[in-house]
Amino acid sequence: MDDEGRLPFDDQSETEMRRVLSETEYDTDLGLEMARDAQRVVAGELSDAEFYARYHEDMLEEFGQDARELPELRDDLDGEVVSETSDATSVRESLAALADREDVSRRELLAKGGAAAAALSVFAGAGSGSGGEHGDTPTDGDGTRWGMVINLNNCDGCLACVSACSQEHGLSRGANWMYVFTYEDRNQDDENFLVRPCQHCTDSPCTKVCPVGARHTRDEDGLVLTDYDICIGCRYCEVSCPYGVNYFQWGEPDVPDAEIPNEHQLDDRGKWVGSRPPEGVMGKCTFCVDRQDGQMGEERVGTTACEEACAMDAIHFGDLNDEESAPNQHLHEYRGEQENDRSSFPDRTEHTVSTFNLLEERGTSPNVHYIGNEPSPHAEQVEGPVSYEDVGLVDDRSEVLDDGAAANEEGEEA
Amino acid sequence: MSVDTTDVSRETLVRPIGTLSKQYLLALVAALGAIGVWVFFYLQQLQHGLIVTNLADWGSGGGVPWGLYIGAFIWWVGIAHGGIILSAAVRLLGMDRYQPVARMAELLTIAALTCAGVFILIHVGRPDRLVTSVLPAWPTRVQWSPLMWDVTVITAYFVLTATYLALTIRYDIHRLRDRLPDQLEPVYAVLMVGYSEREDAIVERMVWWIAFAIIIMAPLLLHGGVIPWLFALLPSMAGWAGGVQGPSFLSIALTSAVSGIIIVAASFRRAYGWEELVPVEVFRGLAKWLGFFGLIFLWLQLQQVITGIFAAPTTLQHATEVKIATPVYWVAIGLVLAAMLYVFACSLRPSLFSIPVLVALSFGVLVGTLVEKVLFVVEGLQHAHFQLYDGVPGVYVPSPVELSALLGTVGIVVLFFLVVAKVIPVVELHAIEAAHEGGDDA
Numbered sequence: 001m002d003d004e005g006r007l008p009f010d011d012q013s014e015t016e017m018r019r020v021l022s023e024t025e026y027d028t029d030l031g032l033e034m035a036r037d038a039q040r041v042v043a044g045e046l047s048d049a050e051f052y053a054r055y056h057e058d059m060l061e062e063f064g065q066d067a068r069e070l071p072e073l074r075d076d077l078d079g080e081v082v083s084e085t086s087d088a089t090s091v092r093e094s095l096a097a098l099a100d101r102e103d104v105s106r107r108e109l110l111a112k113g114g115a116a117a118a119a120l121s122v123f124a125g126a127g128s129g130s131g132g133e134h135g136d137t138p139t140d141g142d143g144t145r146w147g148m149v150i151n152l153n154n155c156d157g158c159l160a161c162v163s164a165c166s167q168e169h170g171l172s173r174g175a176n177w178m179y180v181f182t183y184e185d186r187n188q189d190d191e192n193f194l195v196r197p198c199q200h201c202t203d204s205p206c207t208k209v210c211p212v213g214a215r216h217t218r219d220e221d222g223l224v225l226t227d228y229d230i231c232i233g234c235r236y237c238e239v240s241c242p243y244g245v246n247y248f249q250w251g252e253p254d255v256p257d258a259e260i261p262n263e264h265q266l267d268d269r270g271k272w273v274g275s276r277p278p279e280g281v282m283g284k285c286t287f288c289v290d291r292q293d294g295q296m297g298e299e300r301v302g303t304t305a306c307e308e309a310c311a312m313d314a315i316h317f318g319d320l321n322d323e324e325s326a327p328n329q330h331l332h333e334y335r336g337e338q339e340n341d342r343s344s345f346p347d348r349t350e351h352t353v354s355t356f357n358l359l360e361e362r363g364t365s366p367n368v369h370y371i372g373n374e375p376s377p378h379a380e381q382v383e384g385p386v387s388y389e390d391v392g393l394v395d396d397r398s399e400v401l402d403d404g405a406a407a408n409e410e411g412e413e414a
Numbered sequence: 415m416s417v418d419t420t421d422v423s424r425e426t427l428v429r430p431i432g433t434l435s436k437q438y439l440l441a442l443v444a445a446l447g448a449i450g451v452w453v454f455f456y457l458q459q460l461q462h463g464l465i466v467t468n469l470a471d472w473g474s475g476g477g478v479p480w481g482l483y484i485g486a487f488i489w490w491v492g493i494a495h496g497g498i499i500l501s502a503a504v505r506l507l508g509m510d511r512y513q514p515v516a517r518m519a520e521l522l523t524i525a526a527l528t529c530a531g532v533f534i535l536i537h538v539g540r541p542d543r544l545v546t547s548v549l550p551a552w553p554t555r556v557q558w559s560p561l562m563w564d565v566t567v568i569t570a571y572f573v574l575t576a577t578y579l580a581l582t583i584r585y586d587i588h589r590l591r592d593r594l595p596d597q598l599e600p601v602y603a604v605l606m607v608g609y610s611e612r613e614d615a616i617v618e619r620m621v622w623w624i625a626f627a628i629i630i631m632a633p634l635l636l637h638g639g640v641i642p643w644l645f646a647l648l649p650s651m652a653g654w655a656g657g658v659q660g661p662s663f664l665s666i667a668l669t670s671a672v673s674g675i676i677i678v679a680a681s682f683r684r685a686y687g688w689e690e691l692v693p694v695e696v697f698r699g700l701a702k703w704l705g706f707f708g709l710i711f712l713w714l715q716l717q718q719v720i721t722g723i724f725a726a727p728t729t730l731q732h733a734t735e736v737k738i739a740t741p742v743y744w745v746a747i748g749l750v751l752a753a754m755l756y757v758f759a760c761s762l763r764p765s766l767f768s769i770p771v772l773v774a775l776s777f778g779v780l781v782g783t784l785v786e787k788v789l790f791v792v793e794g795l796q797h798a799h800f801q802l803y804d805g806v807p808g809v810y811v812p813s814p815v816e817l818s819a820l821l822g823t824v825g826i827v828v829l830f831f832l833v834v835a836k837v838i839p840v841v842e843l844h845a846i847e848a849a850h851e852g853g854d855d856a
């Protein structure tokens with residue numbers, strides 16, 4: 001992730017901040033320092049608690065009271081900030097909102113927001129849009145948006161997720177909705193892994209091209225699903241997807257319909273979108289739509305089969321729009337855990353954790369975010385520590401399909 | 415060079431309708447046989463699903479989800495679109511010389527579009543839903559899905575061509591009625607509903623406008639538009655992107671359509687002794703068009719190869735390198751090149767020209783364009799931007815089931831011409847009339 005979300009702390013804005021701060025009773029340097037850190041809070045690089053702890057003493061010393069006692073601050077403001085802020089301890093939102101407000105006079109801001117807010121007021125109304133995408137977590141707007149943060153550094157290539165997915169959805173052999181690559185890359189000695197579910201893209205080419213609207217994005221939560229009752233099996237979605245995550249049902253499914261309860265197949269709109277597709281229809285990872293709809297119990301909402309199966313804590317599923325969700329929390333925590341000696345290396349960025357979206361340049365806006373290194377164009381898939389055969393899976397589906405109709409009969413017996 | 419066919423009698427024109435030769439029956443049996451073979455294989459596909467083809471998932475499966483069926487679909491659509499463009503050009507520009515083959519081109523369009531439709535039908539996993547899923551989705555999906563654009567535009571052109579054909583046929587049937595078989599009276603009665611001679615002038619004008627619309631829309635929408643957009647708009651495959659696909663597809667359509675018309679016209683000429691009705695000058699002219707379109711085809715291939723290998727982004731470069739390393743690609747290029755060189759040689763030395771050679775080269779061109787189209791689809795899918803899958807590219811060789819469909823559709827076209835030739839004159843009456851009653855001199 002980049003830090004484009006951060007407001008530009010350049011010479012010009014610093015000069016302006018110094019001017020603003022000099023008009024106040026605050027210590028200019030302290031104010032500037034706080035403003036900088038406040039920005040990091042907004043960008044999600046510094047936790048609220050750390051920010052608080054860092055300046056509490058200073059504030060008491062200088063003013064006799066800490067003007068950043070935010071509950072108090074909120075009471076004083078006319079309610080708007082409060083309603084936007086669900087969590088009473090979140091300095092982040094309040095500061096972001098304060099910095100953005102045009103209707104609050106600078107004087108008012110100074111009185112209520114403390115030095116940090118004063119300095120940040122330089123950016124007020126600059127259209128910075130400092131929420132979501134621009135921060136360091138993949139939040140974007142309101143409403144649920146299911147997604148994942150997959151920590152490739154934690155993955156050990158055991159394929160437990162692939163097995164679990166295949167089991168839970170009754171997939172035919174070789175239809176690996178979840179797929180794990182082991183690969184070697186230039187300038188990297190060890191094995192690397194790439195865990196690849198459907199990316200549930202926000203700008204998904206597969207939904208755009210579907211002639212009949214079978215492949216669609218569910219409005220309520222952004223899941224990209226296939227309506228098995230409508231799909232004509234043209235495979236245009238598969239051809240348009242840059243990630244190769246679609247698996248067509250070429251023949252009779254291995255698991256017959258009778259073995260799959262209805263509640264795993266029908267979603268909360270009554271559409272048949274869950275579990276494996278019937279013959280002649282397209283299938284792919286559904287982000288366990290049945291779980292998200294509460295069909296497997298309330299406690300399983302916000303979880304997936306692959307996430308549950310992963311003993312290495314690599315897969316984190318949840319609402320990407322919720323700062324507190326598992327994926328966002330993991331991102332915060334993992335960043336916090338990594339050593340980053342900024343006192344010896346002051347030019348370092350706030351954290352050293354590498355994150356990426358797969359094929360970001362394809363313009364699909366994926367909702368799966370990765371921690372770790374992105375495979376380079378020179379990366380080559382190699383045999384993993386655990387092979388697909390070892391765990392009873394088929395890696396290359398063409399082996400199954402080549403048996404043609406014979407595979408059908410086997411499938412029926414299985 | 416003007417060719418006078420006005421002395422040819424009306425007897426000659428209706429000759430195919432009255433006669434029944436051994437060759438005809440043989441051709442009929444062959445066509446039905448070809449269709450039978452395909453139906454046999456297709457029933458297997460219906461029973462077991464698309465698993466009986468050699469198609470597979472791309473990605474971890476390493477296969478191609480689109481293969482010969484889609485390649486052949488584009489090829490047939492190309493022949494159809496090229497055919498209607500050429501026929502429209504004849505009417506619009508008053509190229510009277512080609513009048514004897516204009517209707518054959520229109521009939522070829524209808525037959526080829528039917529075959530394209532067959533390929534869509536057998537390509538999809540759920541043919542039973544083609545109507546129930548597509549119709550309700552049309553209003554909301556047509557602005558999004560390139561596949562829906564295709565279905566829409568192709569259907570529109572089918573209707574347009576059929577209308578165009580029906581309108582011009584009425585003129586002929588009215589004037590040739592006494593020479594047409596009485597057993598088919600009910601068919602003619604339907605075709606002639608509400609006809610009066612007063613409509614002829616109006617029809618001439620209408621036909622002109624339809625031809626005008628076809629010529630204008632062909633590059634914008636038809637084979638220079640919606641068909642290449644099926645591929646060129648996708649973010650997934652490196653070999654498919656780019657604005658050159660439009661012109662390239664159009665050039666292939668025109669090249670293969672001229673070849674198709676040459677073959678159909680030469681077959682009728684031979685079978686019914688139509689040396690006067692379809693004189694050699696028509697073939698010389700068609701040959702020049704073939705050479706010209708072939709040149710454009712080759713030029714656009716050159717464009718793609720050079721821009722793809724010189725300093726292209728890695729994935730495109732890789733896709734292009736694979737393309738030019740595929741021997742069968744060069745076979746395709748060679749076949750078109752051979753036809754082009756022959757045509758140019760004949761221009762220099764007219765004595766070299768022979769209709770059988772031209773027909774043979776036209777077959778070659780049709781094979782070449784089909785190969786190019788299938789390779790475009792298949793190799794395009796084998797070289798995605800996302801290169802990490804070890805299984806990619808897998809191998810794809812069309813299965814007997816898929817190949818049989820090619821045979822079956824050729825059978826359908828032959829059968830179509832055999833049947834139509836017994837019902838209506840496949841050459842317009844206009845072609846043998848001294849002065850055209852107004853109209854196509856625009």
Ligand code: SF4
Binds near residue numbers: 200206207245364
């Ligand atoms: S990863 Fe592919 S199938 Fe999944 S939403 Fe994106 S484009 Fe569609």
Ligand code: SF4
Binds near residue numbers: 212237
């Ligand atoms: S295969 Fe089904 S879901 Fe995919 S594009 Fe075709 S109709 Fe839509």
